[in-house]
Amino acid sequence: MIPLQIPSPSSGGFFLGPVEIRYYAICVLVGIFVAAWLSRRRFVQRGGDADRFDTIALIMVVVGIIGARLYHVITDYQLYFGPGRNPWQAFNIRSGGLGIWGGVMLGGLAAWALARRYRFSFGALADAIAPGLLFAQCIGRLGNWFNQELFGRPTDAPWALYVDPQFRPDGYETVATYHPAFLYEMTWTGLGGFLLLWAERRFKLGRGKLFTCYVIWYTFGRFFIEGLRIDPVNYVGGWRLNSYVSLIGFIGAIVLLVWQLRRHPGYQLWPFGFPAPQGGLVPARPR
Template identity: 45%
Template sequence: MFATMSSWYASIPSPGPEWQQIPLPFWPYRITTYALIILVGIVVAAIWTSRRLTKRGGEPGVVLDIILWAVPLGIIGARLYHVITHPGDYFYPGAELWKVVAIWDGGNAIFGSLIGGAIGAWIGCRWTGIRFWSFADVLAPALLLAQAIGRLGNYFNQELFGLPTNVPWGLQIDAGNKAIPVGLPDNTLFQPLFLYEIIWNVIGIVVILWLERKFKLRWGKTFAVYLIWYGLGRSYLESIRIDPSEFSILGIQSNVWAAFLAVVLGVVLFIVQTRRHPGLEPGVYVTGREWHKPDAEVDSDDTDSDDEDEGDDAATPNEPGAAKATSSLGS
């Protein structure tokens, strides 16, 4: 009993309901903390992605044209996936069906977001002339950062937590939380999955940037590493989640299968693109739709130093003799 109480006092407290909404000055409405954090993650990711794409020859601001497609479809995909895999939370006698679209209350699945966002990004890339895989590569580390920031929203919403635990960093959750199984003591601590994923994603950013720089990853191979890394981490986190998806195959929850699928897709993508495109990209634009940066050379490698890329054999559309694209969308 004493050990349990000691663990409770040494644990991670969860924000109360008063922290879940922020009043807007001079406005009779409030914004949910979850929505604000998600918005911050999107903005930060967009800025970093834009910087990386511009360094590789993209027109400044072109990322905005792409995310105007990717973000809305990503949000729709995230919500649809969550509702489909957790139907019991929304469809029951007396349920308020309008809550199916209440994305501000939380409940947005990352795998659905990836599917919807990928469709939106593909449309945006077609619209702007950017190679899809070039965009995916520059997005990869920024996407992990956005996901890490977004997990703070889960923390404020007291959602996405794991099984009961006695570890000192266990997470306190209000006793009335609907995800807590009936019968558990009020002072039960839970695995802080939001914190685990933040740490995993931050480490992943470092790993991806290191591999990208060391091996000059292009043609979607950086994004392939992202899929592998995130899929591996998420497969474990989903396996210890207290409110797993309601569908399972062979005793394994659908979200775990989705994580496994991300790993497989990442491995296949890396192998296929390595065989099809052993060299560097000729540029981030589809052939014939290039944007030429006026009176300046394009830095073809995503580094902070202007002289780190000397000797890099990457050709760009601005350079004489630049190689032509092998596919209209970068394959």
């Protein structure tokens, strides 16, 4: 065995009486809590009402989880439908299977509708939650380690991930160590969260531009990480489906950011309420 390799977890959960608690679910919930806490704080700093954000966050989390699960089931339908498959497993999210793309898209749609309902800027709301999303993704990816899933190609690097035989894909039964794709994405998203917080102040990003930077950062890293993964998914023209989604999202976000920089420079002046709270960000004067 390689001395520095990442070991496989001893178990994927534990029991409280007859109920199994999955570590994957705990990681997802902790990530949601951290994102909600940070986003709430940023929302209030910009003049927003804390109770109103709690309502928004609850709706976005529920809708986002539904969207994430739907995306996974639709794009990996062969895991749940067909000969020998149990369609009811499509409702079992404790064992993994959440597609971030679906969560962001459906959760974003809910945020847009709520922003219209409460009559404030959707871009400002998206900016408030963008860094928290990356931190939530960072923490949530740890759950993939507990499930021994979403790892990359075989490698003998010192940081290789050891995978138990029962979790190895078909054709790799004799290969013990793989690229820890979950760790690469954890590092990328965690670094991205701090980078967004810094860039917001350094470059006076606002009016939806910070969220666009979130999309650029995540899709750029995900494209290369996706190319490492060997878990069974649907391919189109030799590429994994999520590789196309990453590339399209990255290009679209670059075009959108250029448009935003030209059309809407600077911050919005306390978009959620007045007066500006003490200790909040100092907005750039709109041009």
